[in-house]
Each structure stands twice: as C-alpha cells, then as structure tokens.
Amino acid sequence: xxxxxxxxxxxxxxxxxxxxxxxxxxxxxxxxxxxxxxxxxxxxxxxxxxxxxxxxxxxxxxxxxxxxxxxxxxxxxxxxxxxxxxxxxxxxxxxxxxxxxxxxxxxxxxxxxxxxxxxxxxxxxxxxxxxxxxxxxxxxxxxxxxxxxxxxxxxxxxxxxxxxxxxxxxxxxxxxxxxxxxxxxxxxxxxxxxxxxxxxxxxxxxxxxx
Amino acid sequence: xxxxxxxxxxxxxxxxxxxxxxxxxxxxxxxxxxxxxxxxxxxxxxxxxxxxxxxxxxxxxxxxxxxxxxxxxxxxxxxxxxxxxxxxxxxxxxxxxxxxxxxxxxxxxxxxxxxxxxxxxxxxxxxxxxxxxxxxxxxxxxxxxxxxxxxxxxxxxxxxxxxxxxxxxxxxxxxxxxxxxxxxxxxxxxxxxxxxxxxxxxxxxxxxxx
Amino acid sequence: xxxxxxxxxxxxxxxxxxxxxxxxxxxxxxxxxxxxxxxxxxxxxxxxxxxxxxxxxxxxxxxxxxxxxxxxxxxxxxxxxxxxxxxxxxxxxxxxxxxxxxxxxxxxxxxxxxxxxxxxxxxxxxxxxxxxxxxxxxxxxxxxxxxxxxxxxxxxxxxxxxxxxxxxxxxxxxxxxxxxxxxxxxxxxxxxxxxxxxxxxxxxxxxxxx
Numbered sequence: 001x002x003x004x005x006x007x008x009x010x011x012x013x014x015x016x017x018x019x020x021x022x023x024x025x026x027x028x029x030x031x032x033x034x035x036x037x038x039x040x041x042x043x044x045x046x047x048x049x050x051x052x053x054x055x056x057x058x059x060x061x062x063x064x065x066x067x068x069x070x071x072x073x074x075x076x077x078x079x080x081x082x083x084x085x086x087x088x089x090x091x092x093x094x095x096x097x098x099x100x101x102x103x104x105x106x107x108x109x110x111x112x113x114x115x116x117x118x119x120x121x122x123x124x125x126x127x128x129x130x131x132x133x134x135x136x137x138x139x140x141x142x143x144x145x146x147x148x149x150x151x152x153x154x155x156x157x158x159x160x161x162x163x164x165x166x167x168x169x170x171x172x173x174x175x176x177x178x179x180x181x182x183x184x185x186x187x188x189x190x191x192x193x194x195x196x197x198x199x200x201x202x203x204x205x206x207x208x209x210x
Numbered sequence: 211x212x213x214x215x216x217x218x219x220x221x222x223x224x225x226x227x228x229x230x231x232x233x234x235x236x237x238x239x240x241x242x243x244x245x246x247x248x249x250x251x252x253x254x255x256x257x258x259x260x261x262x263x264x265x266x267x268x269x270x271x272x273x274x275x276x277x278x279x280x281x282x283x284x285x286x287x288x289x290x291x292x293x294x295x296x297x298x299x300x301x302x303x304x305x306x307x308x309x310x311x312x313x314x315x316x317x318x319x320x321x322x323x324x325x326x327x328x329x330x331x332x333x334x335x336x337x338x339x340x341x342x343x344x345x346x347x348x349x350x351x352x353x354x355x356x357x358x359x360x361x362x363x364x365x366x367x368x369x370x371x372x373x374x375x376x377x378x379x380x381x382x383x384x385x386x387x388x389x390x391x392x393x394x395x396x397x398x399x400x401x402x403x404x405x406x407x408x409x410x411x412x413x414x415x416x417x418x419x420x
Numbered sequence: 421x422x423x424x425x426x427x428x429x430x431x432x433x434x435x436x437x438x439x440x441x442x443x444x445x446x447x448x449x450x451x452x453x454x455x456x457x458x459x460x461x462x463x464x465x466x467x468x469x470x471x472x473x474x475x476x477x478x479x480x481x482x483x484x485x486x487x488x489x490x491x492x493x494x495x496x497x498x499x500x501x502x503x504x505x506x507x508x509x510x511x512x513x514x515x516x517x518x519x520x521x522x523x524x525x526x527x528x529x530x531x532x533x534x535x536x537x538x539x540x541x542x543x544x545x546x547x548x549x550x551x552x553x554x555x556x557x558x559x560x561x562x563x564x565x566x567x568x569x570x571x572x573x574x575x576x577x578x579x580x581x582x583x584x585x586x587x588x589x590x591x592x593x594x595x596x597x598x599x600x601x602x603x604x605x606x607x608x609x610x611x612x613x614x615x616x617x618x619x620x621x622x623x624x625x626x627x628x629x630x
Contacts, residue, residue: 059473120278263477265472353560
C-alpha cells in the first residue's frame with residue numbers, strides 16, 4: 001500500500017468534512033468553540049467509529065498530526081471565508097462528494113487490511129464516509145441525513161460495490177491507484193447526479209395489510 | 211461453551227431486533243435505505259457497543275456471516291410482510307422479548323468469558339439487550355425507550371440477576387443450556403407480564419424539599 | 421504514578437457527574453430506572469468514550485469496583501437528598517467544576533501514558549470531562565451543553581493547556597501531585613468565574629458575504 005497516497009486522500013476528506021461541520025454550526029449560530037467541535041466531530045467521527053469497531057486504538061487521528069492540523073486549518077479557513085464557500089454553490093456538492101468518496105475508500109481499504117469480507121468492507125466504507133455526518137446531525141439535534149430524501153450513504157455503498165467489481169475484473173489492467181481514483185470519481189459523479197436529478201429510493205407504505 | 215447453541219441464539223435475537231428497527235423505519239416513512247440502516251443498527255447496535263467497551267475488535271458481526279445474512283433476510287422479510295407482522299399483535303411483544311432475553315444472555319456470557327464481576331456482566335447483558343433499541347431511537351430522533359413508561363431494560367437486569375442466582379444455586383442440577391433457556395424464558399415472561407399489567411417503576415418528584 | 425491519588429480523584433469526579441445525571445433525570449420525571457441509567461451514563465460516559473478511542477478494553481469501570489460502587493451510592497444519595505442538593509445553589513457549580521477538572525486531568529494523564537502528543541492529550545481530557553454530559557444530553561433529548569452559551573468544555577481545554585504549561589515550566593519545583601491539584605483548581609475557578617460573569621465566546625454571523 002502506498003502510504004503517501006493515503007495520507008493525501010485522508011487530508012482531502014478531512015478538510016471537506018470539517019468545512020461541512022463548520023458550515024452547519026455557523027448556520028445554527030454556535031459560538032467559536034461549538035464551531036470547532038462540530039467541525040472536528042464531522043471530520044473525525046466516521047474514522048473514529050470505524051477504528052473503534054475494528055478494535056484499532058488509539059484511533060487514527062490520535063497518532064497522526066496531519067489530521068488534526070488539517071481540521072484546525074479547515075476550521076479557521078472556513079470560519080473566515082464561509083461567505084465565499086456558500087457562493088461556490090454546486091461545487092460544495094462536489095467537494096462533499098469527494099470527502100464521501102475518499103473516506104469510503106479509506107474505510108474499505110482498512111477492512112481489506114484486516115482480512116474482512118467484501119460486504120463488511122463496503123459497510124465499513126459507508127460507516128467511515130457517512131458516520132461523521134450522522135454524528136454531526138445527532139450532536140446538533142437534527143434528524144440524521146441518513147434518513148433524508150437525497151441519496152447519500154447509498155451512493156457510498158454503490159461506490160463500494162463498484163470498487164470490488166473493479167478489483168475483481170480489472171486488477172491486471174489498472175494499478176491500485178487508478179482503481180481508487182475510479183472509485184472516488186464514481187462516488188462524486190453519482191452523488192452529483194443524484195442531487196441534480198433529485199433521485200430518491202422508494203418507500204414502503206405503513207399500515208398496509210400485507 | 212457450546213458454540214452452535216450461541217450461534218442459534220444470536221440469529222434469533224438478531225432477527226427479532228432487525229424486524230423491530232424495520233417496523234419503526236416504515237412507520238416513519240423512511241426510504242428503503244433508511245429502513246435497511248435502522249434494521250441493521252437495531253440488530254447489531256447493542257452487540258457492537260458491548261464489543262467496543264470490551265475492547266474486542268473487529269466487533270462480532272464483522273467476522274460472522276450469520277449475523278449479516280440474518281439481518282438482510284429479516285429486513286427483506288419484514289419489509290414484505292409488515293402487514294402480517296403487525297397483525298401478530300401480542301406475539302410481537304413475545305418476539306421482541308425473546309430478542310431481549312437472548313441478547314442479555316449473550317452479553318452476560320461474554321462478560322463471564324472476560325472474567326468480569328457478576329454486576330458488570332449483568333450491565334453488559336443489559337447494554338447488549340437494550341443498546342440496539344437506544345441507538346435506533348437516537349438515530350430516528352425519538353426519546354430513548356429507556357426512559358419510557360414500560361419496563362424494558364429493567365426486565366433485562368432482573369433476568370441477569372436471576373441467571374446468576376441460578377448459576378449459584380442450581381449449577382449441579384441444571385446444565386448450562388437449561389440455565390440459559392430458563393433465563394431467556396424468565397425475561398420473556400417478565401416482559402409480557404410487565405406490558406400486560408402496565409407495570410412501571412416509581413418516580414421521584416422534582417423540586418421536593420428533601 | 422500514584423495509583424491511590426488517581427483512585428480518589430476518579431471517585432470524586434464520578435460522584436459529581438452521577439449526581440448531575442440524577443438531577444436531570446428527576447427534573448424530567450423519569451422513573452427510578454431512568455434515573456439510575458442517566459446517573460450511570462453521565463458518570464462513566466466520558467471515560468468509556470476515552471477508553472474506546474484509546475483501544476483500551478475492557479473499559480475502566482468494568483474492572484474497577486470503586487467506580488460502580490460510587491455511582492450506586494451517588495444515585496441513592498442524590499435521589500434521597502435532591503432537595504438539599506438544589507439548595508446548595510452555587511456549590512453545585514463548584515462540585516460539577518470539580519468533576520470536570522478531575523476527569524480532564526485523568527483523561528490527559530491516560531493520553532500521556534499512551535505517549536500521545538500534548539494536543540491530543542488535551543482533547544482526550546476534554547472528551548473525558550465533557551463526554552459524559554454530552555451523552556446525558558443526547559440520551560435525554562436535549563441540545564448538547566457543548567453548544568450552549570456558557571463556557572464548559574472550553575474551560576477544560578484551557579485547563580489542559582495550563583497543565584502542560586505547568587509541566588514544562590515548573591516540573592522541577594512542583595511535584596506531580598501539586599501540578600494536578602493546580603490544574604483542577606484552575607478549571608474549577610475558571611468555570612465558576614465564567615458562570616458568574618456570564619462569559620461567552622464570540623459567534624460568526626451566518627450568511628455574511630465573506
């Protein structure tokens with residue numbers, strides 16, 4: 001495994017998710033500390049949950065300066081330039097999708113490193129990718145985004161399936177780096193398309209009589 | 211310890227709790243993915259919390275196909291036949307009580323295997339039995355059932371005490387299997403009786419002057 | 421490290437936080453079991469989260485009778501004498517501040533024992549000190565205190581910084597015990613002053629245009 005490649009991916013995902021937490025905290029009029037906490041929890045929440053479930057401790061951000069420094073920089077930058085960030089409009093979906101894609105990939109790879117089955121690896125990827133947002137929502141008293149209309153975590157699951165498909169079919173033609181990049185691009189593209197066309201999954205009507 | 215006996219118990223408890231999560235998700239009009247997430251989180255939440263607290267990782271469902279397959283089957287079956295499940299009426303209390311009893315027992319036994327004290331084992335049993343429901347309630351924005359009127363987790367604690375009593379008094383007359391079955395039956399029966407007769411624990415009036 | 425010193429500190433912090441959980445539960449009219457659960461979760465929540473993040477299991481209260489017995493005593497005492505406890509008025513801020521100070525110190529020391537960096541140790545101290553209260557708030561359906569107006573977790577962070585400053589500057593003049601006591605007194609004093617003078621951190625206005 002290429003360590004530097006992973007470090008860079010982790011920094012990108014961490015930055016994107018910290019910005020998302022800061023953005024929610026400011027919209028709720030939290031103080032500076034609340035902003036920092038929500039940025040931090042969103043950025044490291046999914047990976048922390050994943051590492052605790054894997055029994056890997058201390059969890060990764062504790063022994064890894066890059067993550068903490070990235071979170072601090074992201075909190076400061078996004079607090080100062082939130083107006084500009086909001087003006088980016090559609091790009092925010094792309095950036096957040098990049099965070100989701102990167103963390104999904106990192107989570108899956110950790111599962112593979114632990115010798116877990118592909119299904120469990122995909123779930124670990126989704127927990128890593130969507131877990132931070134769920135923690136952000138629970139802490140800030142929102143209904144978790146998992147249960148909102150737009151596709152989000154399902155995009156991560158689809159991306160995970162795509163990644164294992166690539167590994168099975170194309171591992172002799174694509175290096176690991178390109179498989180990873182393809183998986184992330186797939187997730188970003190699927191997320192953007194899902195938001196653009198307002199895709200949603202079907203429901204089951206309650207109280208129906210079988 | 212009889213491994214197969216445990217596997218079967220775990221499958222029963224997992225199935226019951228997945229159905230309970232699906233049922234809540236459908237009543238809240240979640241989409242298919244939300245239904246799957248809530249079924250999954252309810253079924254594996256308590257055991258995941260228990261394993262993370264014990265420092266046992268990867269947590270049990272990650273290296274155990276039976277759990278994941280059971281959850282998937284339970285989600286599909288209960289999504290398709292929810293109408294029939296609702297018609298079961300009182301049997302739902304029995305089935306959910308069986309899940310509570312089984313998970314309480316499995317949690318206690320994990321504590322015993324780690325050499326923990328009986329009091330801690332009973333708490334671990336309750337965390338395993340009631341934890342999934344608490345996570346289901348927090349994720350779906352409900353006040354956790356722990357704090358609702360009916361006896362639920364207290365039934366698990368009573369069942370835990372009963373189990374250690376049995377171990378102390380009857381271990382020469384009852385094999386481990388029968389002790390386990392007696393503990394589960396005790397919990398199911400106490401739960402059904404508590405719901406039937408609307409049992410509740412006393413409260414303490416706030417602002418009283420000592 | 422002086423084991424007894426730590427045990428005594430832990431008992432003090434555990435007692436204070438259990439009382440705080442019981443007090444919230446009674447004000448919400450929970451039954452006896454709900455009171456016990458909220459007291460227990462508030463008292464052990466922060467340390468449990470810390471140990472799970474550190475990958476230390478079974479978490480500390482499981483192999484430590486002192487904590488469980490302290491929680492039980494605190495639940496009984498505070499249930500019986502809640503009227504008197506409310507009459508203590510300002511002293512409640514002091515007692516809760518003592519819990520925060522003690523748990524912050526214990527969390528930092530665990531980080532130091534694991535060879536983690538000072539920044540991570542301060543965060544671990546804050547997670548230990550403020551985590552129980554966050555879990556109490558999430559379980560009881562409140563907006564977590566982290567995001568309320570008064571300084572709370574920020575006091576823990578300031579106390580952590582003060583502790584590492586003391587270690588750097590005064591380790592040849594002050595024994596470890598006195599550094600610990602100074603850190604706890606600093607946190608209690610800062611917390612009382614923050615509440616007394618209604619200190620708060622600045623906010624960032626939402627929707628501003630950069």
